[in-house]
Amino acid sequence: MKKIVTLLCLGILLVNCSNNDDEMDIENSTEIVVDETQEMGTDMYVGNFVSLAHPTSGVVSVSDDMSRLDFKNFKTDNGPKLLVYLTTDTDATEYVNLGDLKGIEGDYNYTIPDGTDIGKYKLVNIWCVDFSVSFGYAELKK
Incomplete structure (x- = not known):
C-alpha cells in the first residue's frame, strides 16, 4: 500500500x-x-493465518454485519479437497463448512451462514478432507 x-x-x-x-x-x-480502514473495513473480528500441516499465511476478517469472511493476501499449498471451516479447535471436531477453498493465493470472500456464533466458531480452518488435517488456521479476535 x-x-x-x-x-x-x-x-x-x-x-x-x-x-x-x-x-x-x-x-x-x-x-x-x-x-487504511476503508480497505479492510471496520471489521469486528480479525486474525492472521498460522501454518500447521502446510505453510499458510494471510489475514482474515469478518464483515461488520457478520455475513462475510474476507481473506486478504492469503497463501497456502495446493492439496486435495481443501475446505474452509469455521471451527472450535484445530482438529475440526465441531465446524461450520463454508465451502471449497477458492484458491491457494489471493483475496477471497466466503458467506457466513445466518445464526453462526463467531464467539464459538472462532477459528478459520483450511481443512484437507482426504487426510483429515489442517493446512493452517486463523483465530478470530476482536
Whole structure:
C-alpha cells in the first residue's frame, strides 16, 4: 500500500516538475490521503493465518454485519479437497463448512451462514478432507 502511494506521489511530482510554468499552482495541487480502514473495513473480528500441516499465511476478517469472511493476501499449498471451516479447535471436531477453498493465493470472500456464533466458531480452518488435517488456521479476535 505504501509503495502504491509513493509511486502515485512520485508521478504527481514528475508531472508538476515538467510543467513549463516557473511557479507551481498551489490551488490546483491535490493531497492524497489514504485511509487504511476503508480497505479492510471496520471489521469486528480479525486474525492472521498460522501454518500447521502446510505453510499458510494471510489475514482474515469478518464483515461488520457478520455475513462475510474476507481473506486478504492469503497463501497456502495446493492439496486435495481443501475446505474452509469455521471451527472450535484445530482438529475440526465441531465446524461450520463454508465451502471449497477458492484458491491457494489471493483475496477471497466466503458467506457466513445466518445464526453462526463467531464467539464459538472462532477459528478459520483450511481443512484437507482426504487426510483429515489442517493446512493452517486463523483465530478470530476482536
